[in-house]
Amino acid sequence: MKARVQAIIEALSRTYPEAHCELDFTNPLELLVATILSAQCTDKRVNLVTKDLFQKYKTARDYAEAPPEELEEAVRSTGFYRNKAKALRAACTDLVKLHDGKVPDTMEALHSLHGVGRKTANVVLGNAFGKNEGVVVDTHVSRLSQRLGLTEQTDPEKIEKDLMKMIPREDWTLFSHWLIWHGRRRCFARKPDCANCEIQGLCPSAGKV
Numbered sequence: 001m002k003a004r005v006q007a008i009i010e011a012l013s014r015t016y017p018e019a020h021c022e023l024d025f026t027n028p029l030e031l032l033v034a035t036i037l038s039a040q041c042t043d044k045r046v047n048l049v050t051k052d053l054f055q056k057y058k059t060a061r062d063y064a065e066a067p068p069e070e071l072e073e074a075v076r077s078t079g080f081y082r083n084k085a086k087a088l089r090a091a092c093t094d095l096v097k098l099h100d101g102k103v104p105d106t107m108e109a110l111h112s113l114h115g116v117g118r119k120t121a122n123v124v125l126g127n128a129f130g131k132n133e134g135v136v137v138d139t140h141v142s143r144l145s146q147r148l149g150l151t152e153q154t155d156p157e158k159i160e161k162d163l164m165k166m167i168p169r170e171d172w173t174l175f176s177h178w179l180i181w182h183g184r185r186r187c188f189a190r191k192p193d194c195a196n197c198e199i200q201g202l203c204p205s206a207g208k209v
């Protein structure tokens with residue numbers, strides 16, 4: 001298993017040398033906001049929305065004190081906009097109260113913010129702070145980890161635990177980018193392109209999905 005995992009890492013790093021977070025951001029607060037908005041929404045749509053949003057709301061206090069309907073309207077096209085606006089206000093209220101408006105750089109502090117789950121915390125830590133504290137498990141990472149035989153779990157936190165055991169810590173952030181990129185370009189949810197897949201020889205599901 002270890003040799004196969006290493007071979008998968010090498011092949012994906014060769015295939016996607018430019019893999020990175022596809023959400024646009026220039027600071028940790030912007031990434032936190034974009035990640036909250038990205039639930040059930042494409043990164044492309046989130047980037048369209050945040051282009052204007054980040055012009056208007058620049059600090060945690062701006063979000064915390066925004067009139068609810070105004071913030072809802074601003075994020076409406078990302079879907080589930082009432083919940084997302086509520087999560088933004090809750091997380092940013094905590095940032096103002098507990099962290100002087102700054103985004104903290106530890107899992108414990110990030111995860112304890114209202115509206116911030118482990119996945120969001122991992123995205124922020126890995127991409128805004130360059131800290132490998134966990135592996136981001138989204139729908140692509142879940143699907144590909146299962147197809148590649150890296151986990152039998154379906155719960156994201158359990159999948160993350162399995163991945164953290166077998167992937168070297170320095171690769172945790174990149175590994176999820178590689179799987180996300182591969183999921184978007186080759187290993188589609190329906191009809192994966194196994195015939196042209198760069199890791200076909202390392203995948204127990206090749207041609208079987």
Ligand code: SF4
Pocket residue numbers: 147148186187188192193194197198199200203204205206207209
């Ligand atoms: S061989 Fe098929 S199922 Fe396996 S990773 Fe490649 S595209 Fe996905």
